[in-house]
Amino acid sequence: MAETETEYRVGMGERRFGRVNWLGLQTLAMREIKRFSVVWTQTLLAPLMTAALFLMIFNIAIGPKRGDVMGVPFLTFLAPGIMMMTVIQNAFANTSSSIVISKVQGNIVDTLMPPLSGLEMLLGYLAGAIARGVVVALAIGLGLMLALQIVPAHPLVALFFIVMGAAFLGGLGIVAGVFADKFDQMAAITNFIVTPLAFLSGTFYSVESLPPVLQAISHANPVFYLIDGVRYGVIGTSDSSPLLGATVCIGATVAISLLAWSMLRRGYRLKA
Template sequence: MSSADHNVNEFRKKRLGSFNWSGFRTLYEKEVRRYIKVFGQTVGAPVVTTLMFMMIFTLALGGEGRYMGDVPYAVFLAPGLIIMSMLQNSFANTSSSIIGSKMQGNIIDILLAPIGAKEITMAYAFGGMTRGLMVGCFVMVAMSIMTDVSFMNIWAILYFGISGTMMLSLLGIMTGIWGQRFDQTSAINNFVIMPLSFLSGTFYSIDRLSGVWYQISQVNPFFYLIDGFRYGFTGQAEANTMIGVLYILAINVTLWVCCYRMFKSGYKLRA
């Protein structure tokens, strides 16, 4: 057997059917190493920022003796801040990575590599999820020093944590493909991600809202992510948890298909 035939056979083994696992792993590792190199900026800074939010709302604004229902305000607030930091960093990772590659002109190297749209989509999405989950773990450890962090429903913490970071990673991919400059991704973050995060019950119970604001909260996917994630820690939820599970699942499937089609067609990626 010639060396060329041997290389072809090895390549086929690594593909394991129609999925190029070797290509996926290479691109995923590239994404993880990209932000690990600036760990203080990509992971450390969000932890400090989240802790500052916690201190402001529980100390400076007198939240120490307040309750949300039967739950101390600090215990109510902590899960929302944890997952909010996870969501924002998952979005930031994929959107900045793709827009940076487009501006530098090296996105074509990925498109010309022997990996398909599904491998590229999964690698970018998992890279963003990894950063979001990593930030969440560090924030959770830091939060446990400041307040009581209990694990009432592990499945809810895992599901909404993983599906939430996936949702924002996929949204970041779409934003990175659509955008041409960093200010466009910043606009999506400032005018879409941030408002939906802050108006999702992170700092308050949506039962305090009335009229149109309450109705908007009922269709806000960030509300179901934060409420379901908080349910995992406190055992209390404001909405039907299973509705949140199905709602987020439907959104993730839709976003995944959109990202796949955008990579498949080369939308705004090929000159």
């Protein structure tokens, strides 16, 4: 018995560098990435088609009549917002669905039993969300370049906000997935929290056109800064300072990640 325990400890030591279980972290991250990559028609192609339909419908319905917005054609103004909205929705879905499905099917124990700390679980889940968000953004960005000849004005700024958006909504997805025990609870969180945050954040309009009260409410929404930051990175114009947006996005991402880490570390609503 003592020899077996010693062998186990030695084996675990070989898989760690310092206090981090790199093998476990890598395995969880790869599992989360493979979850969406094996069904790419649903997780990657479908969002691309949805974004294209949004642009086409808005262009047909009000594009020619709308005129320029913030000095650029309406469709050019709309494109970055659609891209970011799609990114955050997919990042949220990646982490939340992974946890909820595991809880409903009863195999969440497969994630809890390995020697993974709360931080390692958090990073593993976020890796999948960020990977899915970035791939979706690259696909939509390529489509915008080919169809609308939109070349990013500040590509690194756009990439930063895309990663921040995927991380923030991925963390929110972890919190939602831990809290929800059933699919209908998850649907309620999506419909009443995530969708309003995405739609009421300047995706389809400039917040400068809103009344002062609604402007103040919009500026309290972290998703507004994500969309505004990506818009600055893609077309070079925005409603607010990109530096302020980056500060808000980093703060919001850290805050939601700390909450998710606390839940995962304690096994809140995960351990029977």
